[in-house]
Amino acid sequence: MEKATKVFWISVVIAIVFVLWGVLLPNQLTSVMDVTLGFFLQNFGWFYQLSATFFLIFALFLIFSRYGKIKLGKDEDKPEFSRPTWFAMLFSAGMGIGLLFFGVSEPISHFANPPLGEAGTSAAATQALRYTYLHWGFHAWAIYATIALGLAYFKFRKGYPGLLSATLYPILGEKTKGPIGGVIDVVAVFATIFGVAASLGLGAAQINGGLSYVTGIPNTFGIQLLIIAIITVLFLISAGTGIKRGIKYLSNTNMILAVLLFFGVLFLGPTVFLLELFTTTLGSYIQNLPAMGLRLAPFNADNAAWIQGWTIFYWAWWIAWAPFVGTFIARVSRGRTVREFVVAVLFIPTIVCALWFAVFGGTGIHLEYNLGIPISEQTLETALFLVFQQLPLSALLIIITLFLITVFFITSADSATFVLGMQTTTGSLEPPNIIKYVWGILLAASAAILMYTGGLAGLQTAIIVSAFPLTFVLIAMAFSMVKSLNAEMGPKKQKERKKETVMKERPNPT
Template sequence: MKNFTITYKISIIVALAFVLWGAFFPEQLGEVMGTAQAFFLNSFGWFYNLVASFFLIFALFLIFSKYGKIKLGKDEDKPEFSRATWFAMLFSAGMGIGLLFYGVSEPISHYAAPPYGEGGTREAALLGLRYTYLHWGFHAWAIYAVVALALAYFKFRKGAPGLMSATLHPVLGNRVNGPIGYTIDIFAVFATLFGVCASLGLGAQQINAGLNYLVGLPVSFTVQLIIIGIITVLFILSASTGIQRGIKYLSNTNMILATILLIAMLIVGPTVFLLNLFTHTLGEYIQNLPQMGLRLSPFNEERAAWTQGWTIFYWAWWISWSPFVGMFIARVSKGRSVREFTIAVLIAPTLVCAFWFAVFGGTGIHLDLVQGVDVASQSLETGLFFVYEHLPFGGFLSIVTVLLISTFFITSADSATFVLGMQTTGGDMDPSNFIKVSWGLILAASAVVLMASGGLSALQTAIIVSAFPLTIILLVMCVGILRVFKSEVKGKRKKPV
């Protein structure tokens, strides 16, 4: 078949080898992953910090530059989706499960063990939300915006394949059509694979925690394995219907359920306190953004370990997700200008994420700090449901949450099968169902072996390691964007009036 490209064959063989390694030698895989994680966190934390800040500066430059009017498509192209649907799709693909998993648990974790200072205080509560905004805010969406912009521009305006390698053509020339290009795309495939695996692992753990709260289902790896199996069947069915049906409808469903959950939480929680908290911490986040984004604490090992475990991990996660989210956002962003696209992708999701964490994390902090409920001692996956126990209509909120995690799970995996299929079929915008199903099965199997060999830590390690070579690729991509934008603007000036 024409879809069986070199990239697909090599990627599938390596992915299967990884799955078999994890299935037969899980302890050995766990040890290797642990060693790799320590090496990259200790040796390259500074690099990830600088790169994440660079992407934010680069995205801001594009907004205010003379390149803002360039269209992601031909001059006559119109957007394929309405702004509301477009936003729902990029948001669902970008961070869905993570918002639910970390909504309460991350702010409350930082409140209990802040990056610096004493835990369990009002100052720690404010600091916890500020750093949560940092991890899910402008830096993350700047990475997505830059990658998606490059992919959309080269695909829809230049007619290039929708591949990561194609965006490097202004720098590498025709070498992207040979072994160098295959290598770039394979790196992108595995970064995508491991980045999405982390979300699937988190989703399975939290669905298990929710079902434990609702119906007493035990929390165990076996139950999570069954959950992954059921969801895998559902997202493969969704993937077979195509982007215009499955992903589009699921994304809109996600936004409706997420909006219901957010508004309900705001109403049943300490409403005025949450609104005040959001406003105050958002201002502090913006005011302290440069210092927070570059913080490493070289003279304090404990503080440095905190930054490595949280901030550096997040930068690697977002970089590893960038081919997946970037390609998906690019696919649905045809016809928008560079300025409109970058502003929308950078600002709107950041504000929504910040408000989400203020409402969910703020409610958990209020229960712990003001009402004396011990939220801080809960595990990451159970924190949200523990908070629900102390709120009116907690059962209803739990049901909506389990449904939302499931639909986010399906949407993320569905989108990932489309992107992995596209990456491994030469940029085919409609990869065959066989290709998508094969990647769906690999995705589920990889999540299972990583969870079996080390749980969340193994998932984090896979992300950090796979993100490193991809980071180099993204930096070269930025050089290519500037070159081709400069050339286009120069060419327009030379045209006769």
């Protein structure tokens, strides 16, 4: 534990206090979380909307800016991982369990309970996918791209510690090494804990829901706790192997299984309908993106509740996940240029997520709209499995799905222990196993407590609250990055770089 910092010890103590609070006084914790959730949703929805839009504008600015050719590392650095492996790692950490949990359930929920207009119509179907793309598309990946780029740039090019506080050095200077920096890093740690714990809770709920739907095993907290315990042992074993073995191999396995499942549903379902639906809804999403991304409902309480429960929740979730996903993406992105990095992180995952929801959600909508099968009456955990039962090879699809959820679960938790280890060991690229094990156990305990005290509502509360202070840090990081990039691209620096290029290209006189 010699590498552990004060941030580690402070964060561990606070995390243990939270877990004990949930064990000893669960009703009080639930009450506090409910009041806190209501306060943030009613008073700061506008703040989350504007912040998410800011990150998207910032990411687009970076793509077309003069900073695009700057490398995330030294000028001679080469990427550590191939592009396919890089993409696989990015998806496994960035969306993973959520794509399976919400693949059918979110579009069909919007179809049955739309943000605007009449439910169950063709217009509601288009709108359902359009809003699903909004929640999983450009805004989400812009948040990830912003923090990941900042961490990678300051770590690999500037040689700063791989900590959130270090990215604010151009603004705060030496204060990042004192109490202010410590507070920033503790905020990042807790956003990571609650953001990842929410995903682990969703994963356990869906594994239990799937097993219950298929085999009749009870869908109870006790079973979910057992699932979390088993998966915890597996991801702790994986965490001990390091990023170049466990996470790398699991991420590639995830990608292969996800591709098989995607094409299985596409070709076993109404293929032409799904491809036409994807094309139509993608165009509608792009056309309506600014209005949807800034939409609130100050004159309509019902619409406001929908936006708070879905859109605002998602912005907070992506922000809470940002230190985890950002740190992990930064770690595997050394040697990429700014433009290559932002284009890849922003556009490719958005298109893939849109395809995923069009195929899975579109199949659910097709079954209900055209065949009258009540997909929308299922719970969030079981809607996917009812869809599979209407397709050929349903047993195989369900087996692949349950295995894929499990592997995503392990990968996300494994990646999270690595990131938390980095954040609490001065940015070490190889945090000690003992520190990763401590965080793995606390992650599992936090997920269990949140599920026990409030279920999905408890997870939602933890995410929205932890994301609030972190949003200010991420906005400051964007300005800090621009300040540092400006200094690097100043006239003097450009002249020096041009001189170095001429010297390298000059023929050797001997």
